[in-house]
Amino acid sequence: MTTFDRDDTDNEEHCPPWCLADHEHQGDADQRWHYSVCIELPLVELAPSDGVPGAKLTDTALSFDVGLERPWGSTATYVLLGVGAERVRTFCLTLESTERLVAAVKDVARIARRSD
Numbered sequence: 497m498t499t500f501d502r503d504d505t506d507n508e509e510h511c512p513p514w515c516l517a518d519h520e521h522q523g524d525a526d527q528r529w530h531y532s533v534c535i536e537l538p539l540v541e542l543a544p545s546d547g548v549p550g551a552k553l554t555d556t557a558l559s560f561d562v563g564l565e566r567p568w569g570s571t572a573t574y575v576l577l578g579v580g581a582e583r584v585r586t587f588c589l590t591l592e593s594t595e596r597l598v599a600a601v602k603d604v605a606r607i608a609r610r611s612d
C-alpha cells in the first residue's frame with residue numbers, strides 16, 4: 497500500500513490495493529485521484545452510420561472502458577464506464593449502482609435470449 501501526505505497536516509492518503517496511479521505526477525491534492533487498471537471491451541452498438549445524427553442505424557464497433565476510481569481523500573470507490581479513447585461518454589457509478597446496472601443488463605439480456 498502506498499501512503500502520501502494528504503496535505504500539510506498529519507492526514508495521510510492510502511492507496512487502495514488496486515491503485516496504479518503515479519500520484520507524484522498528478523499535481524496538487526485537488527488534482528489527484530486513484531485509478532485501477534482499465535479493461536477495454538470491444539463492443540458493438542446500434543448507432544447512426546459514420547456517427548452522423550439522423551443517419552441510418554447500423555452495428556458499429558465501440559471501445560468501452562471499465563475501471564475503478566476513487567477521489568483523493570475519499571473512501572468511496574466508483575466504477576468508471578467510459579466510451580472510446582476520448583471518453584466522450586463517461587459514467588462514474590457507485591458500487592451499488594453498478595451492481596443494480598449489471599443485474600438489470602443480465603435480466604434484459606436473459607429476456608431477449610428467451611424470446612429469440
Ligand SMILES: [Zn+2]
Binds near residue numbers: 510515516517519
Ligand atoms: Zn492511489
